[in-house]
Amino acid sequence: MLVTPSAHPVLADLMAQITARPDRYALFSDFDGTLVEIAERPEEVMVPADLATNLGRVRTMLGGALGIITGRPLRQVAEYIGAAGLEASGLHGIEFNFPLTAGGSPAALEAPRELIAEVVKIVAAEPGFRLENKGAILTVHFRQVPAAGGRLRAALEEVIDRLNLDHHLKDGRAVIEIIPNGTSKGTALAEFMRRTPYAGRIPVMMGDDKADEDAFAVAQASGGFGLKVAGEHFRAGDEPFRHAGEVRDFIAALAAHSR
Template structure:
């Protein structure tokens, strides 16, 4: 008897592909509903395979909304936050993707909106900065709450005093928080952590979050998952499949939110993650973006050599 055709997705940890229809090991036909397939995949480790980009495209036949981190995702991490190098073609690629997705593209970052604009001026693309504490969508800007600004300034003052005399630890004040980078001195991570935990003592609205060679104090109300959930309530994101792309521990909230909202996460690089898919590096992400541009808007192609305007 001829076996039925099936559209299959391999997930790491499964002994067979998860399919819309298939056969079990006894030869008995079995079926997986769309709901059970989604549940099955959500509880499996991330998919990592040579043709991951093709797998991601196959998993999203409907309209998608792309949410992406910045550092370590769109650009390589640098020794200092101000030392990153933005590829000259990145802005044009993002503009083409924005057009192909009907505007459903957003940068969701721990950096401020002003910092993103300084590195990558794409004003039509939505940005949530400071882990969601500030927001720009369709040119409407919301600033952080005043008391968060004041508290963050005091926390930055405290930790700077504590770490005075530690030139290899970089204290980076932000409007609604502060980051302590120890990339230049990994052995001082515990010192940086203890100093920042001490600095937020008494500020009950703040918490510390670890990242790649950095620890950050930020408001408890601000996380990338909440930022994505909020954007998914407005046009043109509403009703689409959310995909969040990131590379760090601070992006796990975003992966979880995309999963809850019917989509999934894509992690860039190695590490434990709740993201469904893993791409090995930023170059692979660019390949995915270009494939999306072609698939969703065949007439659109990236323009790597286009002249860029500046803010």
């Protein structure tokens, strides 16, 4: 087994279970901070060359039951790991790269123009803020000015209240996202679980951030569980993964079993 001797006991156990009965498990993963390390800017992430290949092998081993659940637009994730032919949900449950079943989420929309205009003003007032317009979701990055996070949050909250929008804020690692109400990584996971080959399997979701907790909760409600990656959100300690490199090691070890 390729799992390193330092791997968390939960992972060694899960590895044994999955390799024995791959038809029983559905594996889900976040992208940033989970499969790749968080970068200063999202376009600067380093994606190891073998990641897509290994994910593709694990997907085959699981009979197709491997899904990516990310806050990014899907076209970006496709650039990095699209070669694996993976099924994925982007924009916190708004986008899917497969046809939705009944009860699925609506197609992606643009953010309201008055919201964009107000957020552009807030971002322009602080040189360290940066706006990423993902379409339905607006993401403001403040990694360059960490101390300004509280002020940013208050300003965005004020705008949502004042414009009376059907949106909410989601805090992430040095980002705040403005997301339409009604979808989350949890609704994304639920949508996967209504589909073949995921339905009826034990869902296991890997993630590093607050938004992933919604998916952990839905996985738990379906008889599965979440695997946390330590970092800025989950404190290093007893988490199964200490960093994204260990997630990739786990994927590589599973991939090695598939041959």
